[in-house]
Amino acid sequence: MATPIALLLFVLVAAAAADTTMPMPVNEEVLGLVVFKSALSDPSGALATWTESDATPCGWAHVECDPATSRVLRLALDGLGLSGRMPRGLDRLAALQSLSVARNNLSGELPTGLSLLKSLRSIDLSYNAFSGPLPDDVPLLASLRYLDLTGNAFSGPLPASFPTTVRFLMLSGNQFSGPLPQGLSKSSFLLHLNLSGNQLSGSPDFAGALWPLSRLRALDLSRNQFSGTVTTGIANLHNLKTIDLSGNRFFGAVPSDIGLCPHLSTVDISSNAFDGQLPDSIVHLGSLVYFAASGNRFSGDVPAWLGDLAALQHLDFSDNALTGRLPDSLGKLKDLRYLSMSKNQLSGAIPDAMSGCTKLAELHLRANNLSGSIPDALFDVGLETLDMSSNALSGVLPSGSTKLAETLQWLDLSVNQLTGGIPAEMALFMNLRYLNLSRNDLRTQLPPELGLLRNLTVLDLRSSGLYGTMPSDLCEAGSLAVLQLDGNSLAGPIPDNIGNCSSLYLLSLGHNSLTGPIPVGMSELKKLEILRLEYNNLSGEIPQQLGGIESLLAVNISHNRLVGRLPASGVFQSLDASALEGNLGICSPLVAEPCRMNVPKPLVLDPNEYPHGGDGDNNLETNGRGPASPRKRRFLSVSAMVAICAAVFIILGVIVITLLNISARRRAGDGGTTPEKELESIVSSSTKSSKLATGKMVTFGPGNSLRSEDFVGGADALLSKATEIGRGVFGTVYRASVGEGRVVAIKKLATANIVDSRDDFDREVRILGKARHPNLLPLKGYYWTPQLQLLITDYAPHGSLEARLHGDGNGDGAFQALTWAERFRIVAGTARGLAHLHQSFRPPMIHYNVKPSNILLDEQCNPMIGDFGLARLLPKLDKHVISSRFQGGMGYVAPELACQSLRINEKCDIYGFGVLILELVTGRKAVEYSDDDVVILIDQVRVLLEHGGSNVLECVDPTIGEFPEEEVLPVLKLGMVCTSQIPSNRPSMAEVVQILQVIKAPVAASSARMEAF
Known part of the structure; x- marks a missing residue:
């Protein structure tokens, strides 16, 4: 017989089974994840399976559970397009070991509470938009092994310490500031530390914070604002494989014990101020593959022991002060693929032994004092890029080998003393994309075979002693985008089929002896952006069809024999006067020359040819020679009378305008009705005198x-x-x-x-x-x-751009960083102001002293240019005195100001404006001084642009934060164009304003437009 208790239990169980609507208890992890999901935007429905009706979350997408306990172990939410702020709810996942929300659009500050997840071993929040400081409880994550916050906007100082268990700590690409925390040394298990691309500063205590991390394999402190010396002690990091200190302000000698890290394969100390000579201990780095030391102050000879680094594949010592000859030992580097010694003071001949680098793909030796001929053996190596520009190389250009013809893509031998023409074998270099032989003494005709180079995009043969005519099939392949033939002795007409160069966006034929008309076929160049035809003997009228080239941004047709009307549309309606001057008679109010048209002159009849009297009819025979009727005839034709009336009307108009101007001047002089x-007010005088x-x-x-x-x-x-x-x-x-x-x-x-x-x-x-x-x-x-x-x-209470960009000069550097939008607004506004000075006054009003201290800002960072035109007030100062006064503006002064024989014009302002652009983009001063060196900003940026690739944007001011590359890179290139050493190569301010408008416009190809420069 059942007891009463047993019966009661039976009844309760039966009732529960019969009532199917009785609610079941909700799983804590389901509840936490549903709360987490509810705060997010999920446009792709990636979390659609996350419903609160499920008993557990183990069947949900992107959730991984422990099969034994059904507890959530891993959340993998990478790249799902999620947005919103990081929600709460994860604190319910007590067993969670891995959290990854990388490559989403999450924003805002991180919530506190992560430290409650005692089992959490891995956190990946990389490439989102998180901001603000790190929560205080991050160091309390007792089990944390992996923390990746790369590519966010976290700011503030780094925590005083990190979990002692952490192995991988990656905080690059944020806005962390302040010093390196000493507490890092407590994370003794750390294997990988990446703090690159932040705003960390000060002189790190390497001995106290970093050298104790004996397990460390990768150390990256690049692209910060660290300074001071790097102390010895790095040998303690005997497991270190990679060290990157580039893009800081370290100075002094490289630690002498760096060669005692036997596993080092990558060393990058570029873009600092290291000086002296490299320590000899580096020769012991038998595993070294990548060695970059560019942009420092190393001096002395190139160490011969570099040739003993047998594993070396990448060697970059560009932009230093190395002297002497290139050592023959470099030829022993059989695996070397990249070698750059550009921008040093190397001299002597290029050693033939360099041909021993059989895997060499890129060789950069530009801007040295190298002499002698180019070794033929070097042209037998399978090079892809060869840059020996700006040296003193002589002799002929080697014809190259079959191997080189298959591999060579970039050849720059400009600014040397090469002679002997262009070898015909050059036409076999079918992969060649860039060819620059400008400023040599080739003294040859332009080889038509160059038109066969199907991949050639840039051909630069300026000032190379070319003569003869332009080949008609130069654009046979149709790939040419930049054609620069300025400063030669080319004669004859521009080929009619120039329109076949359908990819051209820069055509520069100035300073030649070209004749004939501008061909109508040029209007087929629908991608053309820059056209330069100045200083030739071109004649006739400008084809009206050129106005239909919508992409055209800049044109210079000055100093030719052109006449007639400008095209009625396009860029021709906003050209600067300097782009038109020196022609026979272009019809434009910007030029002083009389307008001439290629039309028949009005017919003027000789009144003595006909008898007097009659009724005035003009009854000539159809052949124009028969006798007229006895009635009275007109002395002049109708067209002649119209022309005379028009001339009289113009003369009267000129007289009236002149009188009005005289009257206006008198009113301005006596204070009338201006x-x-x-x-x-004459302060203390009762007499008048001149x-x-x-x-x-x-x-x-x-x-x-x-x-x-x-x-x-x-x-x-x-x-x-x-x-x-x-x-x-x-x-x-x-x-x-x-x-x-x-x-x-x-x-x-x-x-x-x-x-x-x-x-x-x-x-x-x-x-x-x-x-x-x-x-x-x-x-x-x-x-x-x-x-x-x-x-x-x-x-101006808000101060100058100098103070805002570089601090107030009192040493504390306390100033609010400018965003990219504010910097672009300053660039564009300054350009418009200078364009007004240049265009609205005749002669143009020249500033003479464009630099950040003369640009004042309002509260919205709108620029106002001050100190303009003050040189007009110094009529008795000669050019030498004015030039000496500009030494205070070192770095902004156009080079031609030092030459008294050159006419000073608005191009001087454009040079200073270009330097201003570079300062705004990089955040660096035009000239930076140290104890034993002077760093010129223009030279630094030029090197990066010439190298190309991802390194170009390394010079961008890290305080900008996020910025659009499609705007920054073209603006940077515009700054370099404006600072051209040749004044005629600089655009006018009107052209600059147009280019900036194009850059700001939402056009996908806007960044490619500046490649023309």
């Missing part, structure tokens, strides 16, 4: 609150040292309060006893006062005595 408000001995203040512009009383007896008092805010090329700038508490900026010109004519000074300052543009700092007035000249402008 839109300016002029207040003139040369005033006392102060006079003149103000411009409506609503100007300056009064002469503000300066009575007080001009000198306003210029006390206490109010000085800067010194420039033309004088000192002060901050002064005038009138009713108004703050202005006053520039005291450094022109004492030089400008003695108040009338001349007044005339020039009034011209400056008319320069009104949103990107120009307006001139409000001036104060003048023979001994003191002041210019008055608004005060």
Whole structure:
């Protein structure tokens, strides 16, 4: 007989079985993951199987469980397109060992609570948009082995320590700042440490923080702001295989015991300030495969023991101060594939032994003092890239071997002393993409066989002594994108079938002796962006069809014999006057030459040919020679009468305009009805004279609150040292309060006893006062005595670009980093302001001193250019004195300013603008000084651009944060074009504005457009 208790249990079980609606308990892990999913955006439905009705999450996609316990062990959510903030809920997964959400769009700060997951061994959050500091409980993850936060926007200092169990710590590509934490040394099991691409700074305590990590195999501190010396002790890292310290500010000697790390295979110490000579201990690195030491200050001879590093495949010592000859021992490097010794001071001949590097694919020796001929044996190696430009090599160009013809893709032998023409065998180099033989003395005709190179995209033969005519089949292959033949002696017409060069986006034929018309077929170049035909003998009218090339950005047709109308559309309607000058008569208001058209002249009849009288009918026979009727005839044809009337009308118009101009000048001189408000006050004189001995203040512009009383007896008092805010090329700038508490900026010109004519000074300052543009700092007035000249402008409380970009100069470096959007806004606004100065005044108003300290910013980082046109106020200074004054702007001064024989023009401003671009992109100063070296920014960027590849963007200022490569790279290249050593190669500011508009436009190929430069 059943007991009452047994019966009760039976009833309860039966009732539970009968009631199917009784809720079952919810699994904690299901609940946690459902909460996790609910906070995310899942556009692809990757987490659709995650439903709360399931008993366990073990059957869900991207979830892995322990088969014995059904507990979640691993979440693999890589690359699912998830977005939103990192949600909570994971703290319910007590057994979780691996969490990966890499390559998604997750953002915001990491929530605290990860330390509750005591079993968590691996965290991969790489390539998302997480930001903010790391949670304080990250160091408390007791089981953590792997932490990857690469490619996010985490900021703030690194934690004082990390889990002692961690093996792999990868924090690259974030915005971490501050010093390297000493607590790293406690992570004694660390195998891989990558802190690259952050903003870490200071002088790391290698001995205390890093050298104790004896298990370390990979150390990457590259692309930070570390400085100081690297102490010895690296030998303690006897397991180290890779070390990368590139892109910092380390200086001094390389640690002498680096050669005692026997397993080292990769060493990259490039882009620092290491100096002296390499330690000899490196010869013991028998496993070394990759050795990069470019961009330092190493000196002395190239070590001969480099040839004993038998495993070496990549060797880069470019941009140092190495001297002497290339050692023959380099030929022993049988596995070497990449060798660069560019931009050193190497001399002597290239050793024949180099041909022993049978696997060599890239050889870069540019910008040295190498002499002698190119070894024929070197042209038997299967090179892909050969760059020996900017040396003193002589002799003939080797014809090459069959092996070279199959492999060579890039050949640059420009700026040497090569002679003897271009070998016909060059046509066999079917994989050649880039050929630059410019600035040699080849003295040859342009070989038509070059048209057979089906992969050739760049052909640069400028200033190479070419003569004869242009081959008609130069574009037979149709792949040519850049054709530069400037500065030769080419004659004859441009081939009619030039339109077959369908891939051209840069065509430069200037400074030759080409004749005939511009062929209509040129309008078929639908990708053409830059056309340069200046300084030839081209004649006729410009084909109207050229206006239909929508991609065309820049044109220069100056100094030819062209006539007639410009094309009615496209870039031709916005050309600068310098691109048109020096022709017979182009119809444009920008040129002074009379307009000429290739049309028949109006028919003018001789009145003596016909008898007088009659009724005026013009009854000539059809052959034009028969007698006229006895009625009265017209002396002139209808077309002649129309022409005469038009001429009379034009003459009257010129007279009227001249009279109006004279009247306007008189009104401006006597203060009549001009839109300016002029207040003139003779401070302490009751007599009038042409040369005033006392102060006079003149103000411009409506609503100007300056009064002469503000300066009575007080001009000198306003210029006390206490109010000085800067010194420039033309004088000192002060901050002064005038009138009713108004703050202005006053520039005291450094022109004492030089400008003695108040009338001349007044005339020039009034011209400056008319320069009104949103990107120009307006001139409000001036104060003048023979001994003191002041210019008055608004005060810019937000400071200059110099202070914002490089700090305020007081050593603390405290300034807010500029974003890319702000930097582009500064570039574009400065370009528009300079274009206004160059285009709106005749002659163009030249700034002469474009640099960051003369670019003032408002609260939205809109630029305002100051100090423009001040050289106009120094009529008695000769070029030498002006040039010497510009030494204060070292790095921004165009090279032609040092040559008194050259005409100074707006191209000088464009050079300074180019340097300004490079500073904004890189965050570096134009010239940086140290104890024993000077680093020129232009040279550094040029090297990176010439090397190409992913290294190009290494020079971008890391403080920018995220930036669009499709904008930054073209802007960087534009800066290099603007800083060309040859003024005629620099674009006009109008062209710069157009190019910037194209870069900013959402066009996929916008980055490729700048390749033309």
